[in-house]
Amino acid sequence: MTVRTENAEEYLEAIFKLQHSGGTVTVKRLAAELGLTSPSVSEMVHRLRAAGLVERRGRRGRGRGIRLTEAGLAEGAALVRRHRLSERFLVDYLDMPWDVVHEEACKLEHALSPEVEARLAEQLGNPLTCPHGHAIPGEDGSLPDERLQALTDLRPGDAAVIGCIAEEEGDLLRYLASLGLLPDTPIAVESVAPFNGPLLVRVGDAQYALGREVTDRIMVRH
Amino acid sequence: MTVRTENAEEYLEAIFKLQHSGGTVTVKRLAAELGLTSPSVSEMVHRLRAAGLVERRGRRGRGRGIRLTEAGLAEGAALVRRHRLSERFLVDYLDMPWDVVHEEACKLEHALSPEVEARLAEQLGNPLTCPHGHAIPGEDGSLPDERLQALTDLRPGDAAVIGCIAEEEGDLLRYLASLGLLPDTPIAVESVAPFNGPLLVRVGDAQYALGREVTDRIMVRH
DNA sequence: TCTCATATGTAGGGTATCCTAATCGTGAAG
DNA sequence: CTTCACGATTAGGATACCCTACATATGAGA
Known part of the structure; x- marks a missing residue:
């Protein structure tokens, strides 16, 4: 049961994220998420199942598809936690821009022991979210x-607060940062242009027209 | 030439360290250092050579054995640099005890990009040595x-300063730390017991009797 | 009930890395 | 000058992944 490799970790993390974003976790979705082919994923899922980290529910009904077991859930949560803590570290301690930390964290997450993870969290003030606004799983997963x-x-007139950005890296993040559209920023919709046109939003004293490509990725709460 | 794997990095780092500790780098020594068999090492050395990271000098005379090329030297130095910076980070920022950081750093070193490495060095105040006293290679290797x-x-009567501890982890380090025998600590030899007996040393106001197993690993400068 | 689109899985092949066992080569010693 | 010990290498085999091509199975709709 040598399934504590970095590769296996990638799978567990991906399954964890898919599982928590709702919906059924299938081989196909996993393959898309990981950028691999279905047979490769199918094979690894078997290994993970043999290792007791994953289980398959019947293929019909609600709970179908690939599910993490108790052990797998803990692993997956730990990986996501380490990833997001790493991002926080890179931004807060090393002053790196938020649009590049995802990739760096992808490597770091596999290099943190539970001990280092715990101390890092403490040093960072036990943050609750990553720089993009995603919640950091607790130590209990x-x-x-x-x-x-x-x-x-x-709708026009609605006010909200930016929760997270559904994008981990790239130009979009740089653009948003330049406008000050960061997690926890209050934002209000003033108008919505028809035919899938831009949204006119207000942020503090500023007003911006944002295209759908952008507003689709800005997730807000009330 | 897929030789930028984590495994290859381990080899480059080991070769770098052996090369700098003087002496000839051989397959056998490398195998011992890495805890692998000679055939495995032989094979990887061929790959590294094909990748232009290593070269073999003739098997006689001074410069014989395995040598890093310019490129390999840069890689090796970077790895050692990242390893020792990681140790500094773990001790200075995360308050981890110095006897456990080696192992943690073994994983971290492969996860640091040049960008992260540079920022980490800066945040740590560009340290010159790792917690055990080993010099950290410069950015230029x-x-x-x-x-x-x-x-x-x-000899009895000699005074010196602890330079580094030739041991990366384990009880010895805990013992030394408990006595305050850390790098840069002044130390004087008061007497040396015959028949490979202990050394009586003075450190500040304290006096300790240290066995050869210990004093062999305490490297000092003047 | 039967058929088909689609997800899943099997077959077969490739690479990187490791191992054990056997072979090769060379300097040193007889 | 021959032999031998020992380091390096080759031979052959295993595992973890990945891929492409092909086979199967199943829910949905005819």
Whole structure:
């Protein structure tokens, strides 16, 4: 049962995230998430199952698909926790820009022991979210399920607070940072142009016109 | 030429360290250092050579054995640098005890990009040594060769300063820390018991009798 | 009930890395 | 000058992944 490799960890993390984003975890979805082919994923899922980290429910009904076992859940949560703590570390301690930390954290997450993870969390002040606003699982693997909605789905006049950005890296993040559209920022929709046009939003004293590509990725709460 | 794997990095680091500790780098020594068999090492050395990271000198005379090329040297130095910076980080920022950080750093060193490495060094105040006293290679790969000698080799009456501890982890380090025998600590030999007996040393106001197993691993400078 | 689109799985093949056992080569010693 | 010990290498085999091509199975709709 040599399934504590870095590769296996990637799978567990991906399954954990898919499982928590709701919906059924299938081989196909996993393959898409990981950028691999279905047979490769199918094979690894068998290994993970043999190792007792994953189980398959019948293929019909609600609870179908791939599920993490108790052990797998703990592993997956720990990986996500380490990933997001790493991002916080890179931003808070090393002053790195938030649009590059995801990739760096992908490597770091596999290099943190529970001990280092715990001390890092403490040094960082036990943060609750990553720089993009995603919740950091607790040491017990718990993850609050906030119900966020895309900014796109607000109506004119609605006010909200940015919860997280559904994008881990790239130009979009740089753009948002340049506008000050960061997690926990209050934002209000002033108008919505028809035919899938831009949203006119207010942030503090500023007003911006944001396209759907952007507003789809800004997740807000009330 | 897929030789930028974590495994290959381990080899490069080991070769770098053996090369700098003087002496010839052979397959056998490498195998011992890495805890692998000779055939495995032989094979990887071929891969590294194909990748232009290593070269073999003739098997006689001074410069024989395995040598890092320019490229390999840079890689090796970077790995050692990241390893020792990681140790500093673990001790200075996360308050971990110095006898456990080696193992943690073994994992971390492969997860640091040049960018992260640079920022980490800066945040830590560009330290020159790891917690055990070993010099941290510069960004250019340079490594000063201090000429240290084992405490064992001093004569009664000699005074010196602890340079580094030739041991990365374990009880010995805990023991030394409990006595305050850390790098940069002044130390004087008061007497040496015959028949490979203990050394009586003075450290500040304290006096300790240290066995050869211990004094062999305490490297000092003047 | 039967058929088909689609997800899943099997077959077969490739690479990187490790191992054990056997072979090769060379300097030193007789 | 021959032999031998020992380090290096080759041979052959295992495992963990990954892939492409092909086979199966199943729910949905005819």
